[in-house]
Amino acid sequence: MLARPPHQIVWDYLNHTQFELNIDYCQRLTQLINNPALLDKNHPIDRDFYNAKLFTDTPIAPVEWQWDELSKIFHIGTKNLPQEQIPHDVHEWSAQYLAHCQDVLATPAPSSSQRECLPEELIRLPACMPPFEAQGSLVDSLVSRKTCRSFTEKNISLSHISTLLYLSLGYLNERKDDVDPSLPKGLEARRSSPSGGGLNASEGFLYASRVDGLKPGIYAYHCALHALSHVSDLPPAPLGQLLSGQHFINNLPAGLFITSRFDKLWWKYEHSRAYRMAFVEAGHISQTFQLVATHLGLNTWLTGALTDDCVETLLGLDNTTEQPLFFVGCGYGDGRVQCEALVALINAQEKNP
Incomplete structure (x- = not known):
């Protein structure tokens, strides 16, 4: 009620x-x-x-x-989308879908970016690693990827960060000529991961603690420009404080807060089932990020346990239509699945049951 x-x-x-x-x-x-x-x-x-x-x-x-x-x-x-009539064949579906899209396109679209920056405020990233230079197979990355909770103090190169962001969230230049003519103007951009309605509602904020060439801080990623802009300095509290007390991750050199532009989803999908799709899209991007990081020789870690209020304030998203949903990080580690403190506790209990 x-x-x-x-x-x-x-x-x-x-x-x-x-x-x-x-x-x-x-x-x-x-x-x-x-x-x-x-x-x-x-x-x-x-x-x-x-x-x-x-x-x-x-x-x-x-x-x-x-x-x-x-x-x-x-x-x-959010079950069972409200429909006056479920289409009985592909022709009925096509007619309904086209009518829906035409109704949506008759209304003003949300802005493509909520973060307008002057050119001098942008940090241009190095070019992404060309695909033909990539070594190893997708299967290698899938098999090798695993969650790591023990990282070293080693820095990550800005080149690696560039490749991670471009292949996870960037609008791919390689797909500019592979655009279906039926796509409405403004929705042609394509990422490596699928997006509900082709809206690309997900955005990303880079958490940079130890990245060569970057002052520690929080940076917004501009996917159309493949560039960063500074949002805020790192808070005095450790990273674990932003992630529901998971302090084993405090020395993580870099990570990505994945957000969703709800205003983009509302524009096309009025029903709240689209909220499910926001998390599905964040999951796609998280997996892509991890596979790219694994290919680059980095260990990965991910979590949906955010201290939401603190993260929203840090990203400058308090009471906005863009909200953080997920975090995925990477760095150089020893590959251990559990952190040293938890392993020590388990060993102690096994010795003294």
Whole structure:
């Protein structure tokens, strides 16, 4: 239930419907919740509740769910896209999809970038490693990739950072001539990872602690320009403080906060199921980042456990339509899956069970 004075909104999240209740309906609903035996189908308000399918005579089987109710509401509330009619063949689908796209394109598109910088504020990155210079196979990177929680103090080169950002988030110059003529103007840019609706709603902020040629700090990546701009200095608190206390990662030399531009998703997809796609897209980019880093001889680590309020402030995203969803980092490490402190604790418990 949502309070929207002077009324209260009741949300049937299973059927994607909402109802506005005045004070009389709210009071009656409270009475019925307190004492269901008062339910009377001849009562005008109760009859309205029945007609709206807010009440039912059919027992509702409980859903097994061991997280909190909010997560269940989100999962159920984003199931089954609301459609007047599910297309029965490819021709119906094409007609519906084209009509939807035309409606979307009739409205102003979100800005391509929320971070406008003067040319002198941009830090141009070295060219990405040419594909023909790449050694090894995709299979090698897939097999070799693993999560590492023990990193050294060795710096990462700016060249490696450039290659990582370009192949993970950059708009690929190699695909400029491979654009389908049906794509609307402004949506031609292509990344190495798929994006919901071709919107490229994900952005990235580089966490640079020890990168050759870069002052330690937080940098926004400008994917169309393959350039960085300084956002803020590193906070006095260690990196682990930004990542829900995971302090074993404090000496990580570099990482990427992956964000999502919700305004881009809202523009094309009004239904909240698109929120699921924001995380799916972040996952695609995270995997690409890790495979590229592994190919470059770097170890990787990733987490979705963010201290969100602190990260939003650090990135300058407080109360904006762009929000951080994920973090993936890289550096030179010894490949250990667990940090030294946890291994020592496990060993101690094994010795003294």
